[in-house]
Amino acid sequence: MSGEGLTRRRGAGASPALGSASEFAPAPAVPSASGQSQSKRLSAVPPMAGATAGAGSSAIEGRSKVAYDPRDLEDGNEAKAMPRLTLMEEVLLLGLKDKAGYLSFWNDNISYALRGCILIELALRRRIAMVRDPSRRRLALADRLIEVIDDRQTGETILDEALKMIKSSEKYGAGAWVDLMSGETWNVMKIGYQLKQVRERLAKGLVDKGVLRTEKRNFLLFDMATHPIADMNAKDDVLRRCLALLTARTAAVPPQALHKEEVRYRHMRAVVLVCAAYASSVLENALQRLSYDAREAAFVRCDEILAEFATWPFGQGTSDTAGPVAIGGGSRRREGGSGVGRESVQELVREVRKEMASGAQAQAGAGGGQEDQEELCFEVVATVLEIFGRMDSLL
Numbered sequence: 001m002s003g004e005g006l007t008r009r010r011g012a013g014a015s016p017a018l019g020s021a022s023e024f025a026p027a028p029a030v031p032s033a034s035g036q037s038q039s040k041r042l043s044a045v046p047p048m049a050g051a052t053a054g055a056g057s058s059a060i061e062g063r064s065k066v067a068y069d070p071r072d073l074e075d076g077n078e079a080k081a082m083p084r085l086t087l088m089e090e091v092l093l094l095g096l097k098d099k100a101g102y103l104s105f106w107n108d109n110i111s112y113a114l115r116g117c118i119l120i121e122l123a124l125r126r127r128i129a130m131v132r133d134p135s136r137r138r139l140a141l142a143d144r145l146i147e148v149i150d151d152r153q154t155g156e157t158i159l160d161e162a163l164k165m166i167k168s169s170e171k172y173g174a175g176a177w178v179d180l181m182s183g184e185t186w187n188v189m190k191i192g193y194q195l196k197q198v199r200e201r202l203a204k205g206l207v208d209k210g211v212l213r214t215e216k217r218n219f220l221l222f223d224m225a226t227h228p229i230a231d232m233n234a235k236d237d238v239l240r241r242c243l244a245l246l247t248a249r250t251a252a253v254p255p256q257a258l259h260k261e262e263v264r265y266r267h268m269r270a271v272v273l274v275c276a277a278y279a280s281s282v283l284e285n286a287l288q289r290l291s292y293d294a295r296e297a298a299f300v301r302c303d304e305i306l307a308e309f310a311t312w313p314f315g316q317g318t319s320d321t322a323g324p325v326a327i328g329g330g331s332r333r334r335e336g337g338s339g340v341g342r343e344s345v346q347e348l349v350r351e352v353r354k355e356m357a358s359g360a361q362a363q364a365g366a367g368g369g370q371e372d373q374e375e376l377c378f379e380v381v382a383t384v385l386e387i388f389g390r391m392d393s394l395l
Helices: 002-010 038-043 053-060 070-074 076-081 087-095 110-124 134-138 157-168 174-182 188-193 198-208 232-246 266-279 292-309 339-365 373-389
Strands: 128-130 146-148 215-219 222-226
Touching: 087 110, 087 198, 087 232, 087 266, 110 128, 110 157, 110 174, 110 198, 110 266, 110 373, 128 373, 146 157, 157 174, 157 198, 174 188, 174 373, 232 266, 232 292, 266 292, 266 339, 266 373, 292 339, 292 373, 339 373
Parallel strands: none
Antiparallel strands: 128 146, 215 222
C-alpha cells in the first residue's frame, strides 16, 4: 500500500535526481470491485499544471517564483529621491535632549509646528497641492483650498494617515488643516481630525530607523518612556545643515547645508528645516555652541529666510525693506542683517526657483501635462511657512 501511495503522489512526473526509475515505477494493476485496475484510475487523472520534471528540479534548486508588490517597483525611484528622515523627524531630533531623551516641558510650539511640517512633507512628495482655481488669489494664503493629487502611500505612517484624512474629507485650507490636526477647534464634529500622539509616534519611527532607543525613566510618581539618541551621526547631520545655512559667510549656498545630490528639492528642504525649527522653538539647540553675536546673526538670517519664503511667489517678501519680519511680528523682531546675509537669502530664492523649473520640466517630459502642478505644490509650502511666521499670535 505504501508503494501505491508513493506512486500516486509522484505519478505526475518524477525527477530523476530523486531516485532511479525503478523506485517510482507504477505498481502492478490490482483488480478492484468494479473491474478496473488501480493504474487505469491513476492514468485518468490529468497532470497538474506546471508539474513537469523541470518544474520539480527548479523548485529544489531554489529558482521558484517569489511574490512581490508591484507598488514597490513603482516607488523605487521616489524612495531614492527622498531623504532618510522626514522633516518632522529632523525637527523632533533638534528638540530632543541627547541623553535624557525627551523634549522640553515648556515648549508649546512644537506640537502645532509638527502638523504644519506634515503638510510641507506631503507637498514636497507631490501628494497634495493647491486647488487649481484662478479665483483663489483673492483669498489669503491660509484660506486657499488644498487637495490630494496623488493618493499613493508614502511609507510613513503619519503621512499616510494625514493623506487619507485629507482625501476622504471636504476641502479645507492649509490653516484649517493645521488647526484640525492639532485639535484646535471648537467644533466637536471635527475633533476626529486630530492626529494624536504625533511626537511619540515620530520617536518610535526613529527607533525603528535606528536613530533613537527606548528607555524608561522615573519621574517622581510615574514612569515615562524616553528616547535617547542612539545614532549621533543622524543628529549631527541635521545640526550641521542648520549651522551651515545660517552662518555662511558667502552669498553662495554651502554644500554642507544641503542633502545629498540625489535628494529632490535639496535647497527647499534646507529652507523649511530652519524655518520649521525656528517656529518649533528648537533652533536654539542647534546654535548653542555659537557666541552671542553669532547666534543673534543666525536668528536674523533665519528671520530673513522666513520672510522671503512665507510669501507666494517666493522672493516677494522683505528684500527691499529695512528689516525682516520675525515670527509673531513682535517679541522676536531683530535688527536687519548684513549685506552678505541678504545676498545668501536671495541666492536661496534663485536656487529654489531652479528646482521648481526643473521639476516642472520633468513633469512635462513624463507626459503628464501638469507643468504648473509643481507650483501648486510649492504654494502649499509657502502657505505653511506663512502660518509659521505668525505662530506667536496664533497660540
